[in-house]
Amino acid sequence: MFTPARYVIVDDNPDELKQLSDCMQKIGAPCLPLRYDQAEGIETKHLGGVRLLFLDLHLTTGAQSGSIAQTAGLIVSMLEEGIVATAGPYVIILWTKHQEQKADFEAYVMENLEPLKRPLAILSLDKNNYLAGDAGEKLTNDVGQIIETDPRLRALLDWEREVLRAAGSTLSEIGTLVAKEDRTAARFSERLDEILSLLAFEAVGDANAKADPYSAINAALMPILTDRIANQRTDPKSNAIWQAAVTKIAEVPQPSPGDAAKLNSMLHIARAST
Structure with missing residues (x-):
């Protein structure tokens, strides 16, 4: 009966999840914030109609360093289960403190995720720019700008x-x-x-x-x-x-x-x- 969420945020940190969720609300993009639980994960059915998927790169404790395969493999499994190939294109926006790992993450996703479920693009926001002080307005502006980065996504x-x-x-x-x-x-x-x-x-x-x-x-x-x-x-x-x-x-x-x-x-x- 209800339309699947078009904007979804997945993060294991409740404060950072709320920060980005509040920002999306301010720019008029109602979103679904999903807190990732290390034991239960998330209900992947909520990814079935996503257009913009904001993902914390490291959803489990202890996955902050080393090979990207551990953290990216978890996300790929989540996408394989939740993304519906017939629901249309979507974009991943990494919401992370580890921008240096974006290229490796992108390569892993594009190599290991089923082709029909791959994102149109993988963009990123650096959490480090928004965690100190009142950075809400900057985050709001930057989210709006990054959504417009890919002209094909913006047109669709x-x-x-x-x-x-x-x-x-x-x-x-x-x-x-x-x-x-x-x-x-x-x-x-x-x-x-x-x-x-x-x-x-x-x-x-x-x-x-x-x-x-x-x-x-x-x-x-x-x-x-x-x-x-x-x-x-x-x-x-x-x-x-x-x-x-x-x-x-x-x-x-x-x-x-x-x-x-x-x-x-x-x-x-x-x-x-x-």
């Missing part, structure tokens, strides 16, 4: 945000069909049922609507949603975001036969969701 997040806004606008349109006098505890939900039933009936007819109400409502709402996605863009920065992300239009590489087949399938064949 922009598109996803527009789709969510369009979905909200579509639901709002349905809500406006409920008259003011019907917006009571006794009547509001029932009136929505009547409206949805009417939409389903008008979209596909009585028998089909009864057999598959979801598909019927989807057929009714999809044109509204599509219109909103196509025409609602108002952010003046949006075009610049996409200009920075899509740069090879004049020199588009020829796809391999396999890639061409995947593109054609994606564009022309509807697959049942699993």
